[in-house]
Amino acid sequence: MSKAQRERDRAAARRIVEQQKAAAKRRRVTVWTSVAVVAVLVIAGLIGWGVYANQNKTDASSVATPSVAVDDGTAFAVGTGPVTIDLYEDFMCPICHQFETDSGATLNQLVADKKVTVRYHTVAILDDASNGTKYSTRAAGAAAEAAQEGKFKEYHDVLYANQPEENSDGLTDAKLIDLGKSVGLGDAFATAVNNKTYDAWVAKVTDTFASRGFNGTPTVVVNGKQLQGANGGVPTHDDLTKAVEAAEG
Incomplete structure (x- = not known):
């Protein structure tokens, strides 16, 4: 074999070695990059879960x-x-x-007969029926504060006695407060209405209603x-009485 040929062979061998080293380096970079990406994703996932958990x-x-x-x-329970x-x-x-x-x-x-x-x-499933004022939520929240102060049934009844028409603005907060005064509710009630204290609670009650498979009031x-x-409609007082009698056995 000539000297020139031997030089060419050695050069080719060096190239092969260098190529193999370069390939090995690329594999190491790829592996560590993948490890880094996975680590970042895991950390991001943990952070995301932490944020989600904190938010919840x-x-x-x-x-x-x-x-x-x-x-x-x-x-709110009435009766024993x-x-x-x-x-x-x-309430809308x-x-x-x-x-x-x-x-x-x-x-x-x-x-009164202690049967039920x-x-x-x-x-609040009819918030969209009050021109953006969310009357259903506001009325339900006001009733919650009335219950907290021991006046739920009285306030419940006065709300129905003054029920606004569906697709109207509903009653104002000031009117809800005035109705509260008419049944003996005072400053604490007014504060709760103005501060929307129970709005989030009303949403929870409504979500529970839906989760139980109900969709109409x-x-x-x-x-x-x-x-x-009859025919799947709203029960009458007679239907109610018969159902209670049947439940009593």
């Missing part, structure tokens, strides 16, 4: 739940009878007003079973 914690802690609320903090009636209603709902007109006296009598406990769930549930009237 903040959101949960921002819900002011009335201490008198029952059923996981979503309702053995049969439980859960009533889901929206005209059909809720009709149900109150037809069955309110029956409910009151069943409570009525749990009122004040939901009024919804009436007697001892865990939804009560409906």
